[in-house]
Amino acid sequence: MAADPVVSHTGRLSAIDPEPGVRKPDPLLVLDQVTRTFGGLVAVRVEHLEVQRGAITALIGPNGAGKTTLFNVVSGFDRADGGRWSFDGQPLTGSPAHRVARRGLVRTFQLSRALARLTVLENLLLAAPGQRGERVLPALLRPVWRGQEREFERRADELLDRFRLGPLRDDHAGTLSGGQRKLLELARALMTRPIMLLLDEPMAGVNPALTQSLLGHITQLRDEGLTVCFVEHDMDVVMGISDWVAVMADGRLVAEGPPHTIGRNAAVVDAYLGKRHDEPDATDGEKGREKGKEE
Ligand SMILES: Nc1ncnc2c1ncn2[C@@H]1O[C@H](COP(=O)(O)OP(=O)(O)OP(=O)(O)O)[C@@H](O)[C@H]1O
Numbered sequence: 154m155a156a157d158p159v160v161s162h163t164g165r166l167s168a169i170d171p172e173p174g175v176r177k178p179d180p181l182l183v184l185d186q187v188t189r190t191f192g193g194l195v196a197v198r199v200e201h202l203e204v205q206r207g208a209i210t211a212l213i214g215p216n217g218a219g220k221t222t223l224f225n226v227v228s229g230f231d232r233a234d235g236g237r238w239s240f241d242g243q244p245l246t247g248s249p250a251h252r253v254a255r256r257g258l259v260r261t262f263q264l265s266r267a268l269a270r271l272t273v274l275e276n277l278l279l280a281a282p283g284q285r286g287e288r289v290l291p292a293l294l295r296p297v298w299r300g301q302e303r304e305f306e307r308r309a310d311e312l313l314d315r316f317r318l319g320p321l322r323d324d325h326a327g328t329l330s331g332g333q334r335k336l337l338e339l340a341r342a343l344m345t346r347p348i349m350l351l352l353d354e355p356m357a358g359v360n361p362a363l364t365q366s367l368l369g370h371i372t373q374l375r376d377e378g379l380t381v382c383f384v385e386h387d388m389d390v391v392m393g394i395s396d397w398v399a400v401m402a403d404g405r406l407v408a409e410g411p412p413h414t415i416g417r418n419a420a421v422v423d424a425y426l427g428k429r430h431d432e433p434d435a436t437d438g439e440k441g442r443e444k445g446k447e448e
Contacts, residue, residue, distance in 0.1 A: 166178070166205055166396055166411065167411055171414050171418070173400075173405075173406045173408055173420075174200055174201035174202065174406060174409070177205040179205060179207070180204060180205060181204055182202075182203070182240050182349065182382070183201075183203050183238060184202040184236065185200070185237050186235060187199045187223070187227075187233055187235070188233060189222050189223075189231065189233050195403075196219045196222045197222050197233075198219075198405055199219075199404070200405075202399060204349075205380070205396070206380050207379075207380055208375070208380065208397055209372070209375050209382075209394055209395050209397075210380075210381070210396065211383055211385055211391040211399070212382060212383065212384045212385075213384070213385065213399070214424060218401040218404070219401050219404040219405075220401055221384060223401070224351050224384060227258070227351070228253050228258065228259075229248050229251075229252065229253040229254075230250050232247065233247070240349075245258070254345060254347070255282070256348075257345075257346075258347065258348065260350075260351040261342045261352050263334075263338065270327060272322070272325055273318055273322050273324055273326050273329070274306070274309055274313070276341055277305075277312060277337075277341055277344055278302075278305055278306065279341075280342070281305040281308070281344050282345045309340075312343055313340065315340075315370075316337075316339065316370065317336075318337060318340065321333065330360075332359040332360055332362075332367065335355055335358075335359055336363075336367065339355070347379070349379070349382065350374070350381050350382070351383070352381065354385055355367060356387055356390050364390070368390065368393055371394055383395075391412060396412075398412050398415045400418070400421050402420075402423075407420040407421065407424055408420045408421045
């Protein structure tokens with residue numbers, strides 16, 4: 154019997170050297186010399202990073218390490234100052250967000266105020282591939298749906314069932330709990346049938362019962378072949394679902410390895426002790442100071 158491709162992808166990860174920038178057996182996303190600066194602050198300076206296809210990779214690091222900025226750059230929501238990156242063997246450097254999504258790399262965002270006013274179903278339909286809000290909204294008001302819209306609605310219902318959001322289909326998204334919103338964000342991202350998902354703190358604001366369910370959904374998606382990279386501060390979550398962990402500090406990639414090795418890595422201990430997780434560093438920019446105040 155042929156080997157399960159997913160098991161072999163993640164299994165092969167445990168055999169490679171846990172070194173920052175190490176080559177992966179089957180990289181889907183590859184970054185080289187990627188930098189992003191804000192004024193004098195170098196937020197990201199990643200020399201080389203490969204994300205393994207079919208695996209769940211956690212991106213961790215203290216506040217202000219550059220994780221979100223890296224996600225923004227790669228997903229086309231921010232520009233880099235330098236470097237190049239490729240996806241599925243083809244260059245992706247500098248592509249705008251809509252093109253990145255069309256290539257199959259999709260990033261989740263927290264539900265915005267505008268989307269909170271739409272129903273759960275409308276949120277999914279707006280995320281349908283090749284659709285732009287101005288084309289979908291009038292369609293939503295039409296009593297008879299044409300072929301493409303019907304197909305999108307079928308896909309949306311499939312996802313709502315999958316995430317047990319079916320009964321909330323016609324509720325305003327703003328009325329959902331924190332955990333249900335996270336499920337909706339995941340469902341929105343899946344409308345386009347992506348190859349890879351970038352999840353920014355998928356468990357933030359989720360109660361423990363729903364956290365388990367969300368973790369189950371994410372590992373199930375991985376088992377179906379989706380590649381997942383997520384930023385997370387909760388180490389139980391990181392240890393619980395990731396196949397591989399990449400650690401950033403001060404914009405750099407300082408460590409990589411299987412989850413059970415990461416806690417023992419001296420560079421990781423330095424990164425977290427040097428800049429406590431709940432404490433913004435004095436060298437952080439405005440954003441770091443603002444975050445510090447909020448927390
Ligand atoms: N738009 C911006 N303008 C100025 N500085 C920024 C901006 N965005 C990020 N930064 C700075 O870049 C650095 C990296 O921030 P980033 O949000 O990427 O870190 P992070 O690792 O995601 O942190 P956290 O875990 O707290 O979300 C920080 O010092 C931050 O203050």
